[in-house]
Amino acid sequence: MYLTPEQEKMLRGDYGWSVAKAMEIIVRVGEALGAEELVEITHAHVSGISYSTIGRYGLEFIRDLALRGGKARVFTTINPGCVDYSGYSSVIDNSLVEYQRLIDESLKEMKFKPVYTCIPYFYRAPLPGEHLAWGESSAVIFANSIYGGFTNREGGPVALAAALTGFTYKAGLHLLENRVGRVEVRLHTSTTLMPIGALGLWIGENIKHTPYIRGLREVSLDDVKNMLASAAASGSHALVILEGLTPRGTFRLEFEDRVEVEAKALEDYTGEECSGTSILGYVGCPHTSPRELLLITHLVKKYGKPRRGKLLVTIPAEFTRLYRDLISELRAMNIDVAAGTCPVVSRFKEKFDCVITNSGKALFYLKRIHGVRVKLASVKEIVKYLSGLQG
Amino acid sequence: MKPVITGPCFGEVVLVDSYISFFGEVNPDQGCLVVQENTCFRDKVFIFRGTRGSTVAPYVIYALRKNNTAPKCILVAELEPMLIAGCVLAEIPLFLIENYKELVNSICDFKEGLYLEVRNSELLLYRRI
Numbered sequence: 001m002y003l004t005p006e007q008e009k010m011l012r013g014d015y016g017w018s019v020a021k022a023m024e025i026i027v028r029v030g031e032a033l034g035a036e037e038l039v040e041i042t043h044a045h046v047s048g049i050s051y052s053t054i055g056r057y058g059l060e061f062i063r064d065l066a067l068r069g070g071k072a073r074v075f076t077t078i079n080p081g082c083v084d085y086s087g088y089s090s091v092i093d094n095s096l097v098e099y100q101r102l103i104d105e106s107l108k109e110m111k112f113k114p115v116y117t118c119i120p121y122f123y124r125a126p127l128p129g130e131h132l133a134w135g136e137s138s139a140v141i142f143a144n145s146i147y148g149g150f151t152n153r154e155g156g157p158v159a160l161a162a163a164l165t166g167f168t169y170k171a172g173l174h175l176l177e178n179r180v181g182r183v184e185v186r187l188h189t190s191t192t193l194m195p196i197g198a199l200g201l202w203i204g205e206n207i208k209h210t211p212y213i214r215g216l217r218e219v220s221l222d223d224v225k226n227m228l229a230s231a232a233a234s235g236s237h238a239l240v241i242l243e244g245l246t247p248r249g250t251f252r253l254e255f256e257d258r259v260e261v262e263a264k265a266l267e268d269y270t271g272e273e274c275s276g277t278s279i280l281g282y283v284g285c286p287h288t289s290p291r292e293l294l295l296i297t298h299l300v301k302k303y304g305k306p307r308r309g310k311l312l313v314t315i316p317a318e319f320t321r322l323y324r325d326l327i328s329e330l331r332a333m334n335i336d337v338a339a340g341t342c343p344v345v346s347r348f349k350e351k352f353d354c355v356i357t358n359s360g361k362a363l364f365y366l367k368r369i370h371g372v373r374v375k376l377a378s379v380k381e382i383v384k385y386l387s388g389l390q391g
Numbered sequence: 392m393k394p395v396i397t398g399p400c401f402g403e404v405v406l407v408d409s410y411i412s413f414f415g416e417v418n419p420d421q422g423c424l425v426v427q428e429n430t431c432f433r434d435k436v437f438i439f440r441g442t443r444g445s446t447v448a449p450y451v452i453y454a455l456r457k458n459n460t461a462p463k464c465i466l467v468a469e470l471e472p473m474l475i476a477g478c479v480l481a482e483i484p485l486f487l488i489e490n491y492k493e494l495v496n497s498i499c500d501f502k503e504g505l506y507l508e509v510r511n512s513e514l515l516l517y518r519r520i
Contacts, residue, residue, distance in 0.1 A: 025479060032395045032475045032485075047446045053414060054450040057457040061450070061480075135446040155449035155473030157480055172472065204443070236410065236443045236471055364444070368415040368425060 001030055001169075002037045010165055018070030022161035029158055030169025039131045039170040044076040044163035045120040047135030048156025049107060050345035051099040052082035059103055061157065065164065066106035073166035076112040077120040079136050080287070082347070085116060085317045085340035088331065091280065091310055092338045093347040112163065116340030117316030118286045119225075121147065128247040131174055133162030137238075138229030138286045138361060144239040145228055146221070148247030150174050153238045173238055179251045181212030181241040183259065189215075190263035195376040196223045197360025198269035200230025202261065204237060205269075212241040212253055222292050229286050230360025271363050271375040274385075276353025279309030281382040282366075285342055285359035287316050292379070293326050296335070299380055304387035305334045309352075311386050314342040344369065356382050392512045395475060398484030400464035400509035402436045404516075406498050412444025413451040413477070422460025436507045437462035438498070440491070441469030452477030464509070466494075488514075 003011065011027060013020040026038065048054050049062070081100045084092040108114055115123055118136050126132055126149030134140045134151045135158070143149035152172040154162065162168040172178055185207065191199055196219060203211060216224070224242070231237045241251050283296060296313060300306075313330065317340030320327055330337050343355075344365045354373045355366055363374045377385065407430060411417065416426045422433035442448060452474075455461040464484040467474065468491035478485040486509055488494055497516060498505060504519040 025476065028396075028479045029472055029475045032479075033470070033472060048450045050447075053445075053447045055419070055454055057454045058450040061453065137444065137446050140446070152472050153446055155446050155476040157449045157453075158472060158476045159446075233412075233444050236441060236469075365415050368412075 001027060001035060007038060007167065016069040018065045018068045019164055021065065022070065022164040025157060025161040026165060026167060026169055030171060033169060033171040035169035035171035037170050038167040039174055040166060041074055041131045041133045041162055041168055043124055043126065043132050044072070044074055044159050045079070045132070045134040045136060045139055046076060046112060046156060046159045046163060047079040049078050049103055050080060050082040051096050051103055052347060053345050054156070059099060062103055062106045062160070065160065066109040070110045070164045072111040072163045074163060075124060076163040077115045077123055078107055078112050079118055080116050080341045080345050082345055083341055084338040086320045086338065089336050089338035091312045091336050091348060092341055092343070093349045110164070115316055115318060118342070119289070119316060122289070122316060128250050131168070133159050133168040135159035137232035140238050141228045141232040141240060142225060144173060145242055145246050146224065148250030153236070176252065179239060180210060181251060181253045182209035182255060183207050183211045183257045184255045185211045185213045186258070186260040187213065187215035188260055188262040191261055191266060194263050194266040195270060195358065195360070195378060196227045197230045197358060197363060197376050198266040199261070200227035201234045201269040201360040201364065202266050203240065204231040204233060204235025207235070209256070210237070210239050210241065212243065212255070214243045216242055222289055225286055226359055230364065233361040233364040269360070272373045274354040274356055274373065274375045278351065278353045279386070280352045280355045281306065281309060281311040281386045282343065282355050282357040282359070282362060283379055283382065284312070284314030285344060285357065285362040287314055287342065290323060293323060293330065295379060296383065297326065297329055299383040300333045300335065303384050303389050306386035307388050308386050310336055311382070312336045312338060312343070314338050316340065356385060358382060392489065392509060392514055393487040394512060395470065395487055396478045396483070396485040398464065398482070400436060400484050400486065402434060402463040402506065404498055404505045404507045405430065405432045405435045405437050405462070406495065407439040408495055410440050410443040413442065413448035414445035417451055419451050419454035419458055419460060422455055422458070422462070432462040433460045435462050436464055436466065438466045438494070441467050442471045442474045446473050448473045449477035449480055452483065453480045456481035456483065
């Protein structure tokens with residue numbers, strides 16, 4: 001691999017141990033992928049910062065980099081941690097707070113922006129063609145597919161290494177020649193009757209090459225976010241090209257296959273029937289946008305407060321300050337708002353019989369991590385069910 | 392057979408003919424799959440199609456090494472950056488199999504006790520007698 005004199009110095013240790021270690025990770029991964037050079041990035045987003053998911057070895061790795069002088073060389077944001085940073089949630093277990101604090105202190109020491117969210121594009125929307133090094137599969141796929149940013153699905157340590165060096169390897173989706181839609185996916189109108197998360201899970205599991213999706217109409221950007229996150233959970237997609245949405249010039253089309261999806265195909269991806277006495281409704285995977293918070297407020301006002309179970313909403317940490325009145329209103333309606341975390345990267349305080357969520361990604365992980373039954377439904381159906389208006 | 396991260400690769404074969412999310416589908420304390428009972432890869436040659444899901448995967452792979460539950464080496468049909476990163480951190484030899492289906496068919500002819508060695512970019516299968 002060709003390295004500039006500056007990059008050689010980083011690798012040699014002229015800028016300290018942390019930069020050298022970070023550069024070594026990037027170069028070795030890049031070489032394995034056949035990269036000929038590195039590329040300068042403008043924004044790193046670091047996943048794998050929750051103690052609940054990375055454990056003590058991940059904590060030690062991050063602490064080492066911070067203690068030995070690692071500092072962000074580019075704008076760097078971080079994923080959710082395993083605790084509710086607002087401290088008000090009765091659903092999220094904060095018992096790992098001491099360990100999470102050690103991780104958080106290390107990240108702040110390295111000058112990473114403590115946003116604790118999986119929607120970093122809320123803080124800085126990428127430009128088409130801009131090179132990024134993002135972890136968090138749902139953010140990566142959104143950056144590539146909606147903004148036309150160029151990023152691979154960097155594992156947590158690679159995104160961290162890119163933050164400390166300002167570079168990543170130039171391979172995969174950093175090259176236009178690899179951003180090629182090969183499977184044309186047509187959506188039958190019947191698919192609009194199914195939860196959008198189910199469509200994402202189906203795409204992730206059944207389409208192996210980059211899909212080009214036609215017919216995704218009359219859906220909100222929040223629905224697209226949900227669909228893409230689900231596809232990135234059940235599959236390994238980092239880019240799903242969406243007709244009329246993905247910026248031109250950031251992809252090419254060379255179809256090798258065509259498929260049409262009907263509602264029937266999605267039936268196996270809607271989860272299990274919900275029963276039992278302890279039910280949790282969940283919205284916020286990926287984290288809710290301000291628009292979704294307004295939607296939930298509107299729906300709860302219309303259909304009533306949750307009575308048959310709790311309703312958990314997860315938001316970026318800073319939303320408690322930015323949207324203080326809205327969050328207070330939601331809490332006054334018995335809605336459990338947890339900030340800077342989510343159930344995928346944390347633990348529950350209690351055992352639930354079933355979770356009803358609008359998120360295909362949450363369905364994929366919650367049943368594996370928490371061993372709980374999960375059912376997919378729209379936000380409206382969740383609110384109606386919890387209020388007792390829907391069976 | 393393309394070596395991605397070089398190193399010795401010899402041991403009993405564990406084949407999972409699917410995509411795996413190391414986060415959520417692997418227990419790093421035991422070196423076993425969560426989704427498929429009794430499938431453990433500790434000190435074995437772990438073969439699967441490729442990775443999917445969370446980008447936390449490298450830390451889970453790193454934890455496998457620290458917990459002494461890591462496989463001897465990993466062989467996959469498809470590569471993802473995060474799998475490579477995990478194997479770099481954990482120092483697990485990683486190989487890309489070009490004729491994956493052929494290998495799966497060969498392995499499936501045997502029920503258990505099959506050993507595999509990578510020698511000079513060639514795959515050698517042995518059966519315990």
